[in-house]
Amino acid sequence: MQNIYYEVGSLDKRCYEQFALSEDLLMEHAALALEKEITKTFDKNSSVLIVSGMGNNGADGIALARLLYKTYDVKLYIPFELKSPMAKLQLKRAQLLGVNLINELQECDIVVDSLFGSGLKRDLNEASQKIIETLNSYNSYKIACDIPTGIDFKGDISTLAFFADVTVTMGALKTSLFTDTAKDYVGEIVVANLGVQREVYETKTDLFLLEKEDLKLPLRDKKNAHKGTFGHLNVVIGSKKGAGVIAAKAAFGFGAGLVSVICHECVDLPYHIMQTHNLSENCTAIALGMGLGIYDEKEIENILQSKLPTIIDADLFYEDIIKIALQKEVVLTPHPKEFCALLNVCELADIKVKELQKNRFKYVEMFCKKYPKVVLLLKGANVLIAQNEKIFVNTFGSAVLSKGGSGDVLGGLVGSLLAQGYKPLDAAISASLAHAIAASNYKKNNYSLIPSDLVEEVKRL
Numbered sequence: 001m002q003n004i005y006y007e008v009g010s011l012d013k014r015c016y017e018q019f020a021l022s023e024d025l026l027m028e029h030a031a032l033a034l035e036k037e038i039t040k041t042f043d044k045n046s047s048v049l050i051v052s053g054m055g056n057n058g059a060d061g062i063a064l065a066r067l068l069y070k071t072y073d074v075k076l077y078i079p080f081e082l083k084s085p086m087a088k089l090q091l092k093r094a095q096l097l098g099v100n101l102i103n104e105l106q107e108c109d110i111v112v113d114s115l116f117g118s119g120l121k122r123d124l125n126e127a128s129q130k131i132i133e134t135l136n137s138y139n140s141y142k143i144a145c146d147i148p149t150g151i152d153f154k155g156d157i158s159t160l161a162f163f164a165d166v167t168v169t170m171g172a173l174k175t176s177l178f179t180d181t182a183k184d185y186v187g188e189i190v191v192a193n194l195g196v197q198r199e200v201y202e203t204k205t206d207l208f209l210l211e212k213e214d215l216k217l218p219l220r221d222k223k224n225a226h227k228g229t230f231g232h233l234n235v236v237i238g239s240k241k242g243a244g245v246i247a248a249k250a251a252f253g254f255g256a257g258l259v260s261v262i263c264h265e266c267v268d269l270p271y272h273i274m275q276t277h278n279l280s281e282n283c284t285a286i287a288l289g290m291g292l293g294i295y296d297e298k299e300i301e302n303i304l305q306s307k308l309p310t311i312i313d314a315d316l317f318y319e320d321i322i323k324i325a326l327q328k329e330v331v332l333t334p335h336p337k338e339f340c341a342l343l344n345v346c347e348l349a350d351i352k353v354k355e356l357q358k359n360r361f362k363y364v365e366m367f368c369k370k371y372p373k374v375v376l377l378l379k380g381a382n383v384l385i386a387q388n389e390k391i392f393v394n395t396f397g398s399a400v401l402s403k404g405g406s407g408d409v410l411g412g413l414v415g416s417l418l419a420q421g422y423k424p425l426d427a428a429i430s431a432s433l434a435h436a437i438a439a440s441n442y443k444k445n446n447y448s449l450i451p452s453d454l455v456e457e458v459k460r461l
């Protein structure tokens with residue numbers, strides 16, 4: 001797990017005030033990290049186009065030009081008059097060495113975007129948009145300094161943005177790199193140490209980036225075990241029966257000892273999944289909401305009042321009845337549209353998906369403040385998993401998963417881990433990671449995955 005921050009300006013300030021480091025020293029390390037990204041892959045004499053803006057992001061790029069000068073074929077392009085004192089100083093240094101400025105953009109082996117960084121305020125003006133468009137059209141290896149130009153501090157893009165292969169981000173990870181909008185632009189993210197190790201630079205945070213190591217599979221280490229050792233999940237089947245059946249199959253494949261569906265009608269099930277009319281006596285967790293459709297209010301009310309660990313998905317996010325469960329440690333797995341409905345039901349906000357997607361962290365925080373026991377898993381290109389004040393980001397997901405039924409598999413995986421005794425937050429984290437990593441291991445075309453393929457990949461993790 002790695003730390004994430006809303007902003008790192010205060011961490012830079014701490015370096016100056018507590019460790020007597022200077023802005024110049026931090027910047028030199030920023031430039032060194034960019035240099036390392038180039039020298040590790042590209043031979044000497046490769047051509048490098050550096051596009052520098054008027055602020056300190058530009059200054060990082062100019063310092064890089066000095067570091068590469070004479071070993072690489074450096075072309076420094078500065079389209080606007082420099083504003084920041086550090087950018088002016090870096091240019092003076094570079095020019096004293098003999099670094100020449102170029103007057104128009106040229107395609108090179110490598111492009112470094114240091115046009116705007118964390119200081120981007122307004123929409124990009126036309127000239128900047130034209131530059132980014134041209135850089136994006138190049139076949140070069142593209143490196144973004146700190147953050148791709150065009151992504152603002154909230155992670156939003158108002159006009160267009162630089163498509164990076166790698167983003168060398170300064171000091172620590174920032175939330176702006178992990179919005180759904182930013183996902184297609186940031187490429188691989190590398191953190192640059194700014195003169196001290198990250199554990200010194202970083203302070204306490206409640207935001208975390210999940211890593212593969214955070215996935216805790218329900219591997220069985222006990223030899224003296226029977227099916228009851230691994231729990232019994234009950235999946236409530238609704239009027240769209242398929243959703244619950246997909247969830248039940250996924251749960252069985254992810255280790256639940258027993259899985260039953262609660263259904264009053266005839267339903268086509270594999271032999272290993274049982275059917276019941278009421279909660280099973282030895283039930284250890286419940287999954288409901290997926291494909292629920294029209295439902296019997298009394299029955300759902302009873303189930304929501306149960307003290308058993310519960311995962312709630314889909315249709316229930318539109319219903320007032322869900323509030324019964326929100327004072328408990330339930331796991332909720334809405335997609336953005338469902339989360340907007342839930343915010344409305346809970347009288348927290350009346351917003352559309354577009355507004356939510358621009359401010360995912362804000363609305364997740366708002367919800368968790370009101371319902372601190374609930375574990376919220378907000379689906380998206382980057383999944384946010386939150387409880388109380390903590391938010392965990394899962395970036396392993398991909399478009400392979402953009403299919404009907406993927407969410408039902410996830411619901412089943414969460415339910416399976418709940419049934420096996422995982423704490424709700426741990427169940428949500430490990431199920432989400434298993435779901436996304438399994439999909440990324442899928443070898444066929446990225447348009448072809450069906451729920452049973454996903455479950456097969458989960459079995460191979």
Ligand SMILES: NC(=O)C1=CN([C@@H]2O[C@H](COP(=O)(O)OP(=O)(O)OC[C@H]3O[C@@H](n4cnc5c(N)ncnc54)[C@H](O)[C@@H]3O)[C@@H](O)[C@H]2O)[C@@H](O)CC1
Pocket residue numbers: 012023026027030053054055056057058060083084115116117118119120121122123124125145146147170194
């Ligand atoms: N301690 C520090 O401050 C450090 C800063 N570093 C670098 O400095 C960057 C931040 O530098 P700055 O705060 O100078 O910000 P930027 O370099 O991102 O840009 C700020 C400048 O651009 C102008 N501007 C903002 N939006 C604009 C728009 N849409 N159109 C035209 N002009 C616009 C502002 O008026 C300002 O002059 C970081 O991203 C990082 O790369 C690193 O060198 C590490 C240390």
Ligand SMILES: [K+]
Pocket residue numbers: 057113114115116117144145146147148149
């Ligand atoms: K940049």
